Amino acid sequence: MILGDIALEVMRNIADPSLVPLGGGIPNADLLPIDKLNRMLASESKRFPLQSISYPPAQGHKRLRTLIARRSLNSGCSLAPDDVVITSGCVEAMNLALQAVYRPGDTVAVGSPVYPTFLKSIQWMGLKVLEIPSNGEGLNLEVLNYAIRHNQVSACITITNFNNPLGSLMPDEKKRELVMLLAKHDIPLIEDDVYGDLAYGPSRPASAKAFDEKGLVLYCSSFSKTLAPGYRIGWIAPGRFREKVAQLKALLNVASSSPTQLAVAEFLTNGGYDHHLRKIRRVYARQTGQVREAVGRYFPLGTRVSRPEGGYILWVELPEDLDSFRLYQAGLQEGIGIAPGTIFTLGDQYKNCFRLNAACWSERIELALETLGGIAAAI
Numbered sequence: 001m002i003l004g005d006i007a008l009e010v011m012r013n014i015a016d017p018s019l020v021p022l023g024g025g026i027p028n029a030d031l032l033p034i035d036k037l038n039r040m041l042a043s044e045s046k047r048f049p050l051q052s053i054s055y056p057p058a059q060g061h062k063r064l065r066t067l068i069a070r071r072s073l074n075s076g077c078s079l080a081p082d083d084v085v086i087t088s089g090c091v092e093a094m095n096l097a098l099q100a101v102y103r104p105g106d107t108v109a110v111g112s113p114v115y116p117t118f119l120k121s122i123q124w125m126g127l128k129v130l131e132i133p134s135n136g137e138g139l140n141l142e143v144l145n146y147a148i149r150h151n152q153v154s155a156c157i158t159i160t161n162f163n164n165p166l167g168s169l170m171p172d173e174k175k176r177e178l179v180m181l182l183a184k185h186d187i188p189l190i191e192d193d194v195y196g197d198l199a200y201g202p203s204r205p206a207s208a209k210a211f212d213e214k215g216l217v218l219y220c221s222s223f224s225k226t227l228a229p230g231y232r233i234g235w236i237a238p239g240r241f242r243e244k245v246a247q248l249k250a251l252l253n254v255a256s257s258s259p260t261q262l263a264v265a266e267f268l269t270n271g272g273y274d275h276h277l278r279k280i281r282r283v284y285a286r287q288t289g290q291v292r293e294a295v296g297r298y299f300p301l302g303t304r305v306s307r308p309e310g311g312y313i314l315w316v317e318l319p320e321d322l323d324s325f326r327l328y329q330a331g332l333q334e335g336i337g338i339a340p341g342t343i344f345t346l347g348d349q350y351k352n353c354f355r356l357n358a359a360c361w362s363e364r365i366e367l368a369l370e371t372l373g374g375i376a377a378a379i
Contacts, residue, residue, distance in 0.1 A: 007116055007343040010328065014337040020368040021357055023328075023337035025164055025313065027225050028287075028359040031280045036271055037228055037263055044262035056258045058250035060086025060235070063266040068235050071268070074203075075196060076210025078218070083237050085245050086256045089229075090194045093220035093236035095121050096248050097190040098155070099311040100218070100241040102127055106154035111139045112314075113353070115164050115192075115343035118157055127154075129346055136306070138163065138170030141177055148185055155188045161205045162195035164354040165344055166315045167308030172206050179211040186216070188241070193221045194234075197277055199310040215240030223264055225311075226277065231260035261340055284312045284359065291358035294366055298373025305356075312359040317352060322379055324354040330375045336368045 014023030046050040050212040059065065062081055069079040087093040104126040109117060112131035122129050129145055133140045139158055148152060158178070160170045170178070175316075182189050191208045191286070199205055209219035218241060222234030233256065249255075267273060288308065295305045297318060302319040319325060324340040331338055341350025 010343050011116060012054050014339055019335055019337035023339040024357055032284055033276055037267060040266045041259055041263040044266050045259055048262060050228040052259045056255045058255050059246050061261045064261050067265055067268040072120045076206035076316060079237050081219055085236050087234040087236055088232040088256050089224055089234040090220050090222035091117055093234045094192060096236060096245050097218040097220060099248055100124060100190045100244045101155050107151055108155045110157040113165055113350055116343045134166060137174055138168055145181060153187055156182055157190045160208050161193055162308055162311035164313050167306045167311060167313050169309050175208040176211040179208050183214050183216055189217045191217055191219050194225055195311040197226050198281060198284060200281055217280045233264045235262055288312055288358040290361045294369040298370045300377050314356040314358050316354050316356055320352050322376055324352055326379055327376055331372055334371050338370040
């Protein structure tokens, strides 16, 4: 099955700024250090006038790569600056990773439900999608192991920490087991860890990359969920595929924006990034709880909602006879956007599920949830 026009239409609609923002994966703009970043963008452009308007190295500015490599220790990795390639957000990092490891017609295993952009990217490259069921602890490794034995799996994609859309956190032992299983068959793992810095607990969870001994994990992330989605600063640590990824970056994109690289590097140095993270983690933990409670108050009996330990994405399961696509369509008429479960699969699953963005909380948000709950009850 092809992820078709309906899914693309949903993705466009839920990005509409006029809607109550319950469907997308965007952070809360009120929590982003906009003024500080803009001052640093201006000051760094003045401090490095030639660098700010010139092409940076295809791999990215070394200062930024050094700071990212240093911060990788928080996720259990030990990277060098040259292990890192700066990308235009995490989506480009994931696409570069796919292009570095695939051949046309290959099969890619991916945790299901699946972030829709991954599905579309895999299909556009002429690859086959093999959906592996996931739960509150990530990929079902027994099913993955069976799939590898009975299919020619060429790569695996997963969001290990605070999965989008499930919000799940894969335990460290399962991450180790996943990396070892794939390494046994020499299968690359493409890891998206874009929400990892948003853990509610005192420490950041480890990445699967932390358990990589063969260079088979291509680790992708960005600052889009924590600092500035529009700056488009992401990165990839591609392990043994570093040279190919660097070549692809130079060929397909030349380089990522120089001014925003300079600004983010300065923020990591002097902007109090860890203090900023502690603040937004507390707010997201509180607001996610408020949205969960509102779903419990306003939605029909039997509705279930995930309980993430980080990030701001919730996965809602309505009673089985309710159609979340009908809820999505009715919500649009009321100026409310949600992401129905059918866009997170190529199969016939998740019809009674939808994704909620819990990054914001206000009377407007609560009223929107009350309205959606009433529509669900009517349906």
